[in-house]
Amino acid sequence: MITILYTYRNRDLERVKRSLDSLQQQSKKNFEVVFIDYGSDLDLATQVKELILRYDFVKYEYVFTRYQPWNKCKALNYAIKKTESEYCFNADIDIIFHPEFSNILEEKLNPEKVLYFQVGFLSNEESLKQLKFEDYKVNFLASEEATGMSLFPTKKIKELQGFDEFFHFWGSEDTDIHNRLKKHGCEIEFYNSKLMMLHQWHKNYRGRETKELNLELQLSKIVEINNRHLQYNLKNNEPCANLSKWGTINSEAEFNELDLFKNELILNNKSEIIDHFLFVELPKFQNGILSVRFVEDDFQSSLKYKLKKRVGKKVPNYYTLKEINDKLLLHIISFYHQYAYTYKISNDLKSISFKIKK
Structure with a gap:
């Protein structure tokens, strides 16, 4: 057969x-x-x-x-x-x-x-x-x-x-x-x-x-x-590419647990905030569910920001949501794909939501 x-x-x-x-x-x-x-x-x-x-x-x-x-x-x-x-x-x-x-x-x-x-x-x-x-x-x-x-x-x-x-x-x-x-x-x-x-x-x-x-x-x-x-x-001379946990996928119970979790951390798109999350906060988090929503900083669309940037004054450095998407997804597939997680882009394309159980 x-x-x-x-x-x-x-x-x-x-x-x-x-x-x-x-x-x-x-x-x-x-x-x-x-x-x-x-x-x-x-x-x-x-x-x-x-x-x-x-x-x-x-x-x-x-x-x-x-x-x-x-x-x-x-x-x-x-x-x-x-x-x-x-x-x-x-x-x-x-x-x-x-x-x-x-x-x-x-x-x-x-x-x-x-x-x-x-x-x-x-x-x-x-x-x-x-x-x-x-x-x-x-x-x-x-x-x-x-x-x-x-x-x-x-x-x-x-x-x-x-x-x-x-x-x-x-x-x-x-x-x-x-x-x-x-x-x-x-x-x-x-x-x-x-x-x-x-x-x-x-x-x-x-x-x-x-x-x-x-x-x-x-x-x-x-x-x-x-x-x-x-x-x-x-x-690479090693024929096995996966860890021993290969072939495992989120269970329905894990999916529902993540979906129902409501304690959300909201982070704006300043580059230092995103970098710190990816390289410090996310890898250090353990024993629970981490839920994060990434949004654009209101200041980025303000007249004050635009005027300061135009005259060369110091302003925050921002990532676009597309840049955040690419950075976060690359981290997920490289280090976290074996965990239970969900990743959603809002219908209006103005936020990204990520939940992971570690």
Whole structure:
């Protein structure tokens, strides 16, 4: 038996349906599907759960990471840690599978090998069509460097304590696990004998990234930071990238405890206040819940401040909320992602709220 792992958050239902329909049409039912909803908005989570009930081979599980940045590695590790089948496949909600895909998986099973597949990318217009697999017009083919769609021996990936959970948002996590498994003695095979997967179009993370604060959690330059971490791991001789606590996610009880906690510290955006919080107050805090809301200092928008700044008099140095967002998120993913925490940007984009239980 093979376990196919989907990781998901807030994607449209038609995309999900096309992918799961393609698995329902497999000529050989030698797999089960675990669908990890990594903190979708509750209305959409209800809708996708109702959709998934139509597929008897899919198990749906919601995890309480709604107010955390996207982390595919944590979602996968959470599922892998509980997987009992000998092999697991890292799927993508955007993928439409060839009807013979599961046959190829079975033919290629090998406890010492990782198998990954070439993907054909569809245009936006083509993605919206309902066609047989062979009738889709492929826009372009992925190269051997695209390592995402992979079949793993579960035992091997567990021995490495899973995907590196430093990787947040987007980029490099799939190549990293290939590199570390290769160091661990696995052969890596690229399958491109026949096209087995089509990728439905969507705007990528780089295309969505903005220079200003956004309701979608973003971290500037994270793609470059992730790539740097990939290179660091490649040079490091230690194949295990995580601590022993890998594959753990906020429980519903922890999520609710944080959500209900009301004792809030309000900090303005003076640079010395933010720096002191990040480098002193946050690391020193222990044994409780710390709740902080970051806001802009009223003085920054005053006429007095503007006049003093214009004539060159000394005024406070401020970070923008976007700069605070980037500094705080980088600290979280580097040092605090294994704690229970929530991170929210207000709808009016005028404050950032952060809670953590340590």
